[in-house]
Amino acid sequence: MSVDEIKIGGMGASRRRVEDNRFIRGKGKYVDDVVLPGMLHMEILRADVAHARIKSIDTSAAWEVPGVRLVLTGEMMAARNLAWMPTLSYDTQAVLATDKVRFQGQEVAAVIADDPYIAKDACAKIVVEYEALPVIVNPDQAQSPDAPLIRDDKENQPTNKIFDWEIGDKSGTDKAFEEADVISTIDLHYPRSHPSPLEPCGSIADYDRSTGKLTVYMTTQAPHIIRAAVAMVAELPEHQIRIISPDLGGGFGNKVPVYPGYVISILASILTERPVKWIEDKTGNLISTGFGRDVYLQGQMALRKDGKILGMRMHTISDHGAFYADAQPTKFKIGLMHSTFACYDVPAAHLTSTGYYTNKAPGGVAYRCSFRVTEAMFFQERMMHAAANDLGMDQAEFRRVNLVKDDMFPYRTAFGFLTDSGQYDKCMQVGMEAIGYDTFKEEQEEARKRGRLLGLGISTMTEPLGAGNSREYDILGIKMFDSAELRVHMTGKAILRTGAKTQGQGHETTWAQIVAHELGIPADDIVVEEGDTDTAPFGMGTYASRSTPVAGAAVAMAARKVRAKARKIAAHLLEVSEEDIEWELGRFYVRGNHDRGVTIQDCALAAYSNMPDGMEPGLENVSYYDPPNLTWPFAAYFCKVEVDPATGVWDVLKFVAVDDCGVRINPMIVEGQVMGGLTEAYAMANMQYITFDESGNCIGSNYMDYLLPTAWETPGFELHEVVTPCPHHPIGAKGIGECATVAGPAAFVNAVMNAIEHTGVRNVDMPLQPNRVFEALQTGQDVSGMPPVKVE
Amino acid sequence: MYPSRFAYEAPTSLAEAIAILDRSGGEAKILAGGQSLVPMLKLRFAAPGTLVDINNIPGLGEHWLDKDGTLHIGALVRHEDLEYSTVIADSHPTLAAAAELVADPIVRTRGTFVGSVCHADPQGDWAATMVASGGQIIAQGPNGRRAIDVREFVLGPFTNALAYNEIAVEAVIPPATGTAKGGYLKLERRVGDFATASVAVNLDMHGDTVHRAGCALAGVGGRTIDANDAINGALKGKTLTPENIEAAADAVAAMAEPRSDHRGSADYKRHIVKTFVSRILSNIAHSEQKAA
Structure with missing residues (x-):
């Protein structure tokens, strides 16, 4: 008889979150819980001013603190071509400042020491001499004719403007406004906010010179993208890079980008040949990592007297901080802003956008959106x-x-x-x-x-x-699909891995429910793993509410392919042709003879012990899903x-x-x-x-x-x-x-x-x-x- | 959190604690509830050479009314002890009203009343209630005890009148000579936020006449604002008519020294002070009417 889907924790079951067993007991394993033999600790010195030329950095007193192993400055990063790194929006961002600091909280130097107390003590002994520059904190100031140029490091960047962008039908929209009975306007600021996950960002870089392997424990929502980025930035071979994202204490978009601290910890591990742990404090997280919003929204709407919308114009002026580091699909300069009014029947619309640099932290991440x-x-x-x-x-x-x-x-x-x-x-x-x-x-x-x-x-x-589909959505050229790998063991238990990365969403619970729904295996019999690039199939990670639409779909598809193979095994076990096999949840049976059947668990055992002649052993599948x-x-x-x-x-x-x-x-x-x-x-x-x-x-x-x-x-x-x-x-x-x-x-x-x-x-x-x-x-x-x- | 290095002492008697302070030459700091000190250690705004944890010293955790009605609050009495106190509601209503508004419920389980007053934060709730109620701090040092009027105790932002080798062992708040009335209102953007503005009002009523009025403000100046004279001048010997309330609220608001910041403009904060004084007094007047 088919199994009861709710009882086995399938679709529609309000199953208790399995991850909570460890979280509510304080047994979650976060990056900061990982302790490696010989591990050193890193602290970052941040700028206390928002815009200033660096005249000198004196690290000599920091080097003299007992227990200090390494002090890094922008100059030393530059010698290894690592003073700057690419952002997710095709800009560059300083890893450690070389020429000047461009926002309060920017990374200026790093100390690597035997313990975090020493690292912090030594950071306080670094003397930075600044020459103050005028400060810009909003786009009005940024576009003023006498505004200081924030990005004087870039060629072809004569002003503080980052981009002009537009989408939609200008002439059609203009026409709608000509025909309007009423024109309504609005002028708003969506203030700068911060995703502020309870766990700040951090990493432990562990470079092993004898094997050439770099392992990085990292607070990332997208481990595979990070692996690709590290391969490109640090010029290390991708197969020798392992990114492990363990339990995350929230992400909300904040843990999508690559941050200077990750890169510095990697170089520090290469130089010291010791594991190097960097854990940002709360203030470091709030003042330097990916913020959300900070955009001025101006709108006009053309209306007919009876209330019908005829057209809509929108202009956005966005404040991106000192580096254009938005995490967003490549094609779009201001994310999916043009999804505005998608639920309304608006015949004509036009959107223009301008982005500016300011002396504020970079980011523009998709904070829970x-x-x-x-x-x-x-x-x-x-x-x-x-x-x-x-x-x-x-x-x-x-x-x-x-x-x-x-x-x-x-x-x-x-x-x-x-x-x-x-x-x-x-x-x-x-x-x-x-x-x-x-x-x-x-x-x-x-x-x-x-x-x-x-x-x-x-x-x-x-x-x-x-996001995807992959036709329209990519990040740094990597198409936005996702993946799932399902392995059913001999006893009918299973392990599922995906290219997504849970950070509180409950994937360990819900992915198992999808498999239970597709195969009739109880959800409790399925373990879900994510976040280790050496074991998980390639995926784009978790943000933008994409896990269930993309990775979740891949889970269903992998389970269906496993079921298709199990059907062949069932036919073999029941000694009938595959066409005569019917499926009900958890069980195959012979058409017309409901009592004669085998369970999915029977098929799993047979996949390893009694497979049909010529069939590849095992019961597993990897699926890549590109949503339409x-x-x-x-x-x-x-x-x-x-x-x-x-x-x-x-x-x-x-x-x-x-x-x-x-x-x-x-x-x-x-x-x-x-x-x-x-x-x-x-x-x-x-x-x-x-x-x-x-x-x-x-x-x-x-x-x-x-x-x-x-x-x-x-x-x-x-x-x-x-x-x-x-x-x-x-x-x-x-x-x-x-x-x-x-x-x-x-x-x-x-x-x-x-x-x-x-x-x-x-x-x-x-x-x-x-x-x-x-x-x-x-x-x-x-x-x-x-x-x-x-x-x- | 990675504070600067410090030595840690946990004495079991006041004498021992005072001896440690005396030896430290001013480099030691008392740890009671730690709700202000520990964040300051984290930020390295405070870097004492020695922390003297007084939590193991017996006899400091009680609060009681003595026979003339004076309230005594020991150095280890937590905010929460006053929030759930069965003795202060009628005798010291200003404190009772503030007790549930101090910080947030988590902080209230650890933080101490006396520690809060010692911290002398211009936004501190308890210092304001103490000033409005005419309270004193009892300090104990190598040469014995002395009582310090709270208005001479809170000297400025984060500065109190204790000598380096003294411990504030108790707060003492006198009773009303007639009926005690009072209230405390705080505008905060979120539970546990620093106050945009707070008002403590303490009345000693003889019948429906104000015998003595006390008032202090938090969050609207570089220190706890003493508005006792302002409110007493407006209300002493008078009844709580709408006109008298209005005059008192104006007089108190004039004492505020707010500054504009992200919580609001100076004018707004002054307006809040006026509104809150008026609300507290109106509530008292209303309850008086009901009683009559």
């Missing part, structure tokens, strides 16, 4: 909010008029994406009912009579998740807030999240992802940002300034689901890891704006700190979040 999709969707929903108000139309009604209808799929967006499935209006209806939409306006008016300010905000989005399209989950969020008019403090009264991520492999994990994403969205809307004063000092360099919300202030979230399977994914799943971070912020902001916009204010930049909301209430004017912030 699919390459700038967070900014795209925040812009979209703030634009929708403004447009509905300008039309005098109800917020929900305006969205429902313009959302792509169920019968319009597949739908080609104005920027060329192909969305393929969804029930957008149904999600709207579920959310509106849950939040009590129909009675809210009355409630709001009643409250206002008593001096209370209530607001309701809506945010919807569909997000392009799961992105997956397109949908979200509709509704948020109700109350603003205290005397202080500007706002509280969330109710939050309703409706998510459609297709088929849910493990509903509990999906809900966890949505809860976590909403918490991060709340953080960005309410409290969390990195800003700078006029000297380029980073404000947000520690957890007293860079605020992560805790259980005490995070509101409750009410979750709902709608399921529209992905038409091309083998199990109908869509990405979910980032939907809530992407769609969440606009719901909070729109709600607060709804509560205060009777004063005439159109926008308050995030985070909506009490002082900003209060200022808007007092003045009726927009509140800008552009740095520098005034600090007396």
